[in-house]
Amino acid sequence: MRRTGITCPGCDRDDLVQAVPAAYLAGRDAVTRRERDRDGDMRTVTRRVTSGLSDALAPVPAPPTYGLGGLGAFACVVSIGTFLGGAIGGRWFQEGTAHEPPEFGDWHLTLQDVPAEPPPAYEFLGWISALAFGVAVLAFAVVVRRRAAFTRITRRRHQAEELWAHGWYCHRCGTVHFEDVPGEDRSPLTLQRFREKVWEHGGYGALAARQRAVDAGRS
Structure with a gap:
């Protein structure tokens, strides 16, 4: 780490001492490695790895999860x-339903020609x-509402x-200060106090109490 003069x-x-944006970006990286899939074949997998310090220095809250999607x-x-x-098994949309009785004048109609009642399972x-x-509609509505919020x-x-x-982060002390x-x-x-100040400046400081900054330790 180069000396900053701060x-x-x-x-x-x-x-x-490192600038907060630099410390934040340094902890976010894509790691590529080889691993076996369920069939035992080797494949290349790229995963996003984020350090605890990078999470603690995030300038905005974590977006809502979309598991409901x-x-x-x-x-x-x-x-x-x-x-x-x-529709296919119960023949819901075919002309003539099982509820229509045969016409008395049609003497050619036999018992085999009378359509049977669809099994209850189809109904x-x-x-x-x-x-x-x-x-599905409710889940998608909740996802859209959370995203909009x-x-x-x-x-x-x-x-x-x-x-x-x-902001400037000291890896020795594990603290942040402003210049x-x-x-x-x-x-x-502290990381939590720094988060509160930054998030309050953006108008979402109340979320800092719910998404607390975890002390990632000192280098």
């Missing part, structure tokens, strides 16, 4: 599958399809990033 107010040294997609597949199964597939469709909350993230860019920020002194801050 000293840490805690230890009064500059050999392990997977549930919605699965429910959608179930809805379509059960609907098609019921039950319709209810399963409708229920799965409702679950996150976008709305972080609309002032550029203001948070302006303050964040003036050349009007209204902010050079007092060393």
